[in-house]
Amino acid sequence: MDTQYTDSKARRLHIFERLLNYEHLSYQQLSEEYFVSRSSIANDISYIKKLFSKEDLSLTFDNSGTFFAGNEIQVQKLLKRLMLQQEVIANDNYLLTRITDAFRKALNEREFDIPESYIEQIVISIYLIVSRSKKGHTIQLDGKNQLGRFFLEFDKYPIIYDLLKEIENQGIYHFSSEEVQHLTYLIVGSGLRFFLKDEKIPFSFRDRIRKLIQKVSEGLRMELTQDNRLENDLVVHLYQLFLRTGAQTTIVNPLINEIKQMYPSLFGVVWFALSDFCKPYQLSLTDDEVGFVTIHFQAAIERLKKMNKILFVCPNGIGTSSYVSAKIRRILPDVNSVETVSTAKLNHMDLSDVDFIISTVEIKDNRKKPIVTISPMVTANDMKKIMNYYIDLIVAKEKQNTKNFTFNFEMNETVHKNVEFTNFSSKQEALSYLLLKQNFTSKTARDKFIASVWEREELQSTYLDNGFAIPHGNPEFIEESSVSILILDKAITWGNQLVDVIALLLIREKDVEKVEPVMNLLMRGIEDKTWFISKMMEVKE
The missing domain is CATH 3.40.930.10 (Mannitol-specific EII; Chain A)
Structure with missing residues (x-):
């Protein structure tokens, strides 16, 4: 064996690659080939098992050694995750660049709108199909239409093939019918809103989405069932989840760790509710998928959050008050109300529902409400000052919401x-x-x-x-x-x-x-x- 693999990181990745090529490897064989101890090989295999576990996969062993007994779709699913997380790199950057350029050209020509992060994931999936096929490893579908019950529109199959045709036209690769079918599920399931026709979605599915929202709402003790945007976003996302399942793939959520840290209880409630939602469809969920759904719910929660009230203290008459109020509403459009009061009235007001005070004169208030003093003409610096207070207030509320857990x-x-x-x-x-x-x-x-x-x-x-x-x-x-x-x-x-x-x-x-x-x-x-x-x-x- 080439001595370039005596470095532990390079050796581990090389052994990992050999296992993905379905080799059977014994500890003794690897120890002799890489000129290291069996304990070093044992550590390498332990590390590689952790890589496989990222996609809930495992290694098998028998008398012939350790090996991976799964299929090619599982291999490519794991490699995609590791490439996106930059734990492994592409073996052929030139091929990856050519596929990226060709696919982007096809999308641009057809004016398809798809999130940038999803484009990267689709391109890597295409790259893995091409590069693995060149090594003799091709995906095999089971021949059954597993998503017929999930209302997939098979008339869109030619449109996906049209996107992939650009790669074929450039002489990069010729896709088999099975590969096109696999990529159809994957591409449509990765954010192409163009393919989803609301009238094609059974009422029963939308009804289950509403029940999911109801369950999360009850778990959070928060009313989210009237948020139509949440319902529509979840219909699209969970429909596409079915398609990703058909392709035996997933989307990698680059923010999953931050989501768990910032919204732990919401993530937990969504995870619990989704497990019931997916049970009739026999779908298995990853943390990545739960994280994306969590963000949809957090977006709905953010839409519920409104500033209570801003007080504008102005002694200069109605005209000035209207002018300044209009300026404030322009830079803070989500504020519920901007109330104008006099200095005298301020001293006797209940400020419990007031977030902060804006004033064109110096005032003193001992009730610990933030006060922003500005010019009656509301200069650019004044607008920045108001925005800074507004941002600081939002950040303070976020910290309060994510404070350390306490046992009640x-x-x-x-x-x-x-x-x-x-x-x-x-x-x-x-x-x-x-x-x-x-x-x-x-x-x-x-x-x-x-x-x-x-x-x-x-x-x-x-x-x-x-x-x-x-x-x-x-x-x-x-x-x-x-x-x-x-x-x-x-x-x-x-x-x-x-x-x-x-x-x-x-x-x-x-x-x-x-x-x-x-x-x-x-x-x-x-x-x-x-x-x-x-x-x-x-x-x-």
């Missing part, structure tokens, strides 16, 4: 009797233990709930992140809402991940508002597991 009495009462520190050797043992210790008045209800939990696990792993799993079942069979938390001494295998914290959720439909504080707790724990374990030890005592 209700949460303490919910959790402290249901926290255990112990050890189990398997998912089956750990989850069965948690399920069997729950209180049910009838064996029938218990058996139905347990069956619903395992059914969900078969459909989609309830692993969330950082060693946390959140199993849950059909709320129809739950008699009393609770959460049971099991903290293990040693992590166990949970699908293709390792888990050492299991939180079994039992939330009745009528108690859905309890989801937010529970998910907020768990998301904070995912962010800081040491804090979480310490807090669980504290509340158990």
Whole structure:
């Protein structure tokens, strides 16, 4: 073996590439080929397993060694994620550039509107099909139209082929019919709003979207069901999710870590609600997809947020007041109201619903409301000063909304009797233990709930992140809402991940508002597991 691979990073990536080419590799073989110890190879394989787990994939081993037993679509899905996250780079930058230029040319000529980040993901998918095919690795579809029930318009197939034709015209690659079909799902599922006709969407699907919004609204104790834009945005996004599922691909969310950190409870509530939404369609969700839906909901929440009131203090008459008020409304269009008052009236007003005060004269107020003093002519500097106060106020409110999680009495009462520190050797043992210790008045209800939990696990792993799993079942069979938390001494295998914290959720439909504080707790724990374990030890005592 070439000594260029004795560097650990280069060696790991080379072994990773060989596994993606479906080689069977034994530790002894790799140790001899790369001139390193078996323990070094073991560390390399451990690192590579973590790469595979990013797409919930795993390696297999037998007498011939370690290998990947999946299919080419899964390989390309994993490579796309790693390329977008810049953990691996393209082997042929010239080919990638040619495909990028050709695809952009086709989009521009047809004036298709598609987000820039999605273009990058589509181009990488095309590049992987081309580059892997040249190495003899082609995708194989199962021959079944799995999305017929998801109202895909197959008359759009020629339009996608027309986009890909530019790549063929430039002599880059000739796509097979299976590759065009695969890319049809992928491209339409990656943001081409042109293909989605509202009248083609069954009422039943839109009705499920409304129920999803209702469930999240109840979980957040916030009214979002009247937001038509939220409904339409989710119809488009979740429709496209079906198409991405048909292509066995996903979209990588570059902001997923920031979304989890900034909106942990919202992410948790959306994740919980989406798991029920997707169950009838047998769809498996990634954190990336949940993150995008979370942003749609956060956008709706932002639309609900309005400034309370701005007071404008002016002693110079109605004409000046109207002029300044018009200027303020021009630079702060989302403000609910701008009320003009005199200096004398200000001293006797209730300012509880006032965000800040703008004045053309110096005033003193001891009620700690921000005061911006400006010229009666509202100069450019005055406008900047108002905007700066406005921005500072918004930032302050955001910090207040994302302040550190605190345990309230209700949460303490919910959790402290249901926290255990112990050890189990398997998912089956750990989850069965948690399920069997729950209180049910009838064996029938218990058996139905347990069956619903395992059914969900078969459909989609309830692993969330950082060693946390959140199993849950059909709320129809739950008699009393609770959460049971099991903290293990040693992590166990949970699908293709390792888990050492299991939180079994039992939330009745009528108690859905309890989801937010529970998910907020768990998301904070995912962010800081040491804090979480310490807090669980504290509340158990």
